[in-house]
Amino acid sequence: MEDFSEYIPAHEQGIQCLQGLFFNNPSNKAKKLFNYPLWTGEYLVDYPYLIDRQYMNSFIVFLIEDGELSFTFDDRHDFTARKDSVVIMDCKKRNHYFAKSPCKFIFFHFNGEQVQALYDYITQDNHNLFPATKTIKQNINQIFNLFKTRAFSEKEASFSELIYQLLVSLTTIADLSPTDHSILRHTPSMVTQALNYLDQHYSEKVTVTDLCKQLGVSSSLLSQTFRTYTNNSVHEYLTSVRVLHAKGLLTTQPDLSIAEIANCCGFHDTSHLNKVFNSETGMTPSKFRKICF
Known part of the structure; x- marks a missing residue:
């Protein structure tokens, strides 16, 4: 010992x-x-x-x-x-x-x-x-x-797999730096409220119009202020959040199909997930899952 x-x-x-x-x-x-x-x-x-x-x-x-x-x-x-x-x-x-x-x-x-x-x-x-x-x-x-x-x-193999899954989950969070809201202490509440709403409702059909109604602000004001403080458009941020959660499911839920993951993460269908995921990562969800497992 x-x-x-x-x-x-x-x-x-x-x-x-x-x-x-x-x-x-x-x-x-x-x-x-x-x-x-x-x-x-x-x-x-x-x-x-x-x-x-x-x-x-x-x-x-x-x-x-x-x-x-x-x-x-x-x-x-x-x-x-x-x-x-x-x-x-x-x-x-x-x-x-x-x-x-x-x-x-x-x-x-x-x-x-x-x-x-x-x-x-x-x-x-x-x-x-x-x-x-x-x-x-x-x-x-x-x-x-x-x-x-x-x-x-x-249980050595089980420990190894669990530690690997934890580290991969942390890589997916690290990939999405805007989710670190601690750097946004001086950001207008409109932006932090928008971030929180998108983080919580990414699996749903969310439009800028819907978000503006929730916050009680105009589309032009939200879009301009959001980009100023996050360096992303609302759509870009929402896409990143959805891809982040897709990565998490791909690496921790091997029994879920690609179609099920697409539905859980707010994508229209498998084709939509494949297109967006490949654009963001340079590979398909299936290839990403094979690399991680």
Whole structure:
């Protein structure tokens, strides 16, 4: 069994371990071929909880279940992760995180041959904080619950697949930078309301006219203001959101047909999805699914 004790402070303050810690000793096969977990837990923390780690050969994911946790990572800007957000970091670089108020979260350390390339893609815009979609939350909880079975040697392939699915889901979110509404603090409420409406109703038939009626503004004002603050037209943004969700279903729901995914994501039919998806990604949905699986 690998010894992780040097990475875990002996006397952590401001911490209550709700579940765990659960440790895994990956096999040589897993280290060579798979994505593999190292350890996990569920914490409830409060001030003065603080971790300042200079180096560890692993990656870490946090799912913030309640409250907020503050981070300083590498040479990137400080940020605060709040409820229903996910954080991913490369622990080979200095990572510092702390609580100013109560926060509940699940975390797990992991590694693997494929992880660095996926991590670099996910964080290429210096973002380590992302919204925790329903799919991502389910995925992290599946990994956590699998840890609790302690059946590591029998479940190495399952762990690897779940970690890969999580990372692919994060790449699809990273592809759509406008969904990071935290950068829009000073944006007119008209635009943030429009973004929120499109995020929630992407699966429906949505027109600019419908959106303007919802917001009580003119089409010309919304179109001009929306492009100014998002660098996208309403249609471009809606298309990106639909493609994002299509990618998520393609990579996490192998039993869904292309036609079903088209219907779930607001496309007219399979032909419409194929045309838009190929224009956005350079490949058909079927080819994208084959690459991911």
